[in-house]
Amino acid sequence: HHCTSKMIVWNRLTTLIVATSTLLLAMTANSEPSCKTSKVVMKDNIDNNLQIIDDGNAASTSAVEADHSLLGHRLDPTDWTTFREEMHQLLDSCCDRMERYRQKPWIPPPSSLASNVELPIPPTTTTTTTTTSTDDNADATTKFSSSQDDGNGQPLSKVINTLTNHILPHATGNTHPQFFGWVHGAGLPSSIAADLVAATMNSNCGGRHQGANDVEIACINFLTRGAGFSESAGTDAESASTKPFGVLTGGTSQATIYALMAARTKKFGFEVRQKGILHLGPVRVYVSNDAHSCINRAMECLGHGSESVVRIPQREDGSMNTDILRERLMEDGKVGITPLAIVGTAGSVTIGAYDDFDKIADLANEYNTWFHVDAAFGFWTRLSQNPTIRNLTNCIGRADSIALDAHKWPGVDYDCGALLVKDGNHLRDSMRSRPAYLKSSSAGLAGGDVWFTDYSLDLSRGFRALKLWTALKTAGCHAIGQVVTDHCHLASYMAKLVDESSLLEMAHRPRSNIVCFSFQAKDVAAADIATDLQLRGKGVFSTINLRGVDCLRAALVNHRTTEEDIANVIASVEEAVTRRMRSEN
Numbered sequence: 001h002h003c004t005s006k007m008i009v010w011n012r013l014t015t016l017i018v019a020t021s022t023l024l025l026a027m028t029a030n031s032e033p034s035c036k037t038s039k040v041v042m043k044d045n046i047d048n049n050l051q052i053i054d055d056g057n058a059a060s061t062s063a064v065e066a067d068h069s070l071l072g073h074r075l076d077p078t079d080w081t082t083f084r085e086e087m088h089q090l091l092d093s094c095c096d097r098m099e100r101y102r103q104k105p106w107i108p109p110p111s112s113l114a115s116n117v118e119l120p121i122p123p124t125t126t127t128t129t130t131t132t133s134t135d136d137n138a139d140a141t142t143k144f145s146s147s148q149d150d151g152n153g154q155p156l157s158k159v160i161n162t163l164t165n166h167i168l169p170h171a172t173g174n175t176h177p178q179f180f181g182w183v184h185g186a187g188l189p190s191s192i193a194a195d196l197v198a199a200t201m202n203s204n205c206g207g208r209h210q211g212a213n214d215v216e217i218a219c220i221n222f223l224t225r226g227a228g229f230s231e232s233a234g235t236d237a238e239s240a241s242t243k244p245f246g247v248l249t250g251g252t253s254q255a256t257i258y259a260l261m262a263a264r265t266k267k268f269g270f271e272v273r274q275k276g277i278l279h280l281g282p283v284r285v286y287v288s289n290d291a292h293s294c295i296n297r298a299m300e301c302l303g304h305g306s307e308s309v310v311r312i313p314q315r316e317d318g319s320m321n322t323d324i325l326r327e328r329l330m331e332d333g334k335v336g337i338t339p340l341a342i343v344g345t346a347g348s349v350t351i352g353a354y355d356d357f358d359k360i361a362d363l364a365n366e367y368n369t370w371f372h373v374d375a376a377f378g379f380w381t382r383l384s385q386n387p388t389i390r391n392l393t394n395c396i397g398r399a400d401s402i403a404l405d406a407h408k409w410p411g412v413d414y415d416c417g418a419l420l421v422k423d424g425n426h427l428r429d430s431m432r433s434r435p436a437y438l439k440s441s442s443a444g445l446a447g448g449d450v451w452f453t454d455y456s457l458d459l460s461r462g463f464r465a466l467k468l469w470t471a472l473k474t475a476g477c478h479a480i481g482q483v484v485t486d487h488c489h490l491a492s493y494m495a496k497l498v499d500e501s502s503l504l505e506m507a508h509r510p511r512s513n514i515v516c517f518s519f520q521a522k523d524v525a526a527a528d529i530a531t532d533l534q535l536r537g538k539g540v541f542s543t544i545n546l547r548g549v550d551c552l553r554a555a556l557v558n559h560r561t562t563e564e565d566i567a568n569v570i571a572s573v574e575e576a577v578t579r580r581m582r583s584e585n
Helices: 001-031 058-069 080-099 155-168 189-200 212-227 253-267 294-301 322-334 357-366 376-382 389-394 426-432 465-474 477-500 526-535 563-584
Strands: 039-044 051-055 123-131 138-145 245-249 285-289 310-312 340-346 370-374 403-405 417-419 505-510 514-519 542-546 549-557
Touching: 080 155, 080 189, 155 526, 189 465, 189 514, 212 245, 212 376, 212 417, 212 465, 245 253, 253 285, 253 294, 253 340, 253 370, 253 403, 253 417, 285 294, 285 322, 285 514, 294 310, 310 322, 322 340, 322 357, 340 357, 376 389, 376 403, 376 477, 389 477, 417 426, 465 477, 477 505, 477 514, 477 563, 505 526, 505 563, 514 526, 526 549, 526 563
Parallel strands: 285 310, 285 340, 340 370, 370 403
Antiparallel strands: 039 051, 123 138, 245 417, 403 417, 505 514, 514 549, 542 549
């Protein structure tokens, strides 16, 4: 209120000063007609006083008037026919690129790229003094200057040339069928259509009554049903009914933060949102040794620190050892440490292991603890028609929350993740914060039953749901499920080729779509071989160390990959290893 009052006083004082100056100038002009004076033209503005100084220069005046004539038309094309033609050409270039994905491996960007995409330094303000009379009086005016250009934009045709010739060729390479590094989805041509429509709509999907909400709700409903979540009616006075829901995110890392925020309010009540965590005492989140680092980062974001994450040893198959988990829960309970959550993994970072969700759910219930599942890519085994693959995520529906990525196995373009929760109302109450200017209405644009900002930290949100919706509509869940099955088959095929090689050896038998193998020659470094293949355009692996052994790691999530690609890349690995051994000898 004090700031508002000061601003009102300042505005009124400014108006008085300007009016007084105008009067003095007029009096000076009447008493000294020989003096050259500046005319001050005042225009009222809703929020402030807009002053335009006319220094008598006709060219300057006409420039101001010409600039003013562009009001409301400065950023749109002046010629929509030409714009349409240029966009058609750009779309053709993009389609040409997509059609040739199989011939477009990763290539390192040239050193010249940085200069080709460099932006001009923003204009800086400088003050110049212009003398307007014979005395020492001067007018100070502010001008803009730039060290690189005049601040004018370039024609779209020139920018498109940079896009297609300098930027487009230098992607991550994950669209190529021999890209197995990390867990990067390959992208779908249908996502181009979705992104084009989304960009045209330019919707802010944080809230308000708009069609984008219905699309995201449809995606969330599809995912929660796929997870096995179902509505639950309260059985007694103390148990409330629940309805599954969720929110699309930039990825599993973001979704994990939201899930643990919901876990904290479930454990400590919603007042923790106001009072903070200082009075809570130590908490722990229990994960497998092979769980993703995003859980550590989430606990750092929530203020509990990464040391609050307890890593539980794994069984031989890579799953979390639930016997050791129980022991740790008991030990921590005896010293007053609160279990905040247990996080299961569907598709672990190194070997693609899956935890026993049924046993973890039992322990979570026994210790009154939130059960979250990191299913970044493993969630999509739910769509496989192969019972062995589908059973990898049995009982995942017993979790309180699930984080997943659509930009991994299904191939939806980046970025598109999701958080699913068994109790949508609890997530909303854990996240919602509506100031007065975001108040809902029963009708109009401020209407709508669902505002997704109530389920996340984002008020400004893009229309990422359209990519997932379009993928599910065009490809269909059966084809996506078959791709999942294909990749598990291809992983087995890669393992077979490794077993048959005299230069390579398996480090771990694949459970689903991840293959880790090493070299018979122990002095050959996996990182060297990976780099060699990448630079020659022969394939992309990531590297991992398993039980002290340096390994190449292939994560098969590219829907373009064939058996021929697998055979070619293993042959390239053998050739690179042979060259390396010869050079060292």
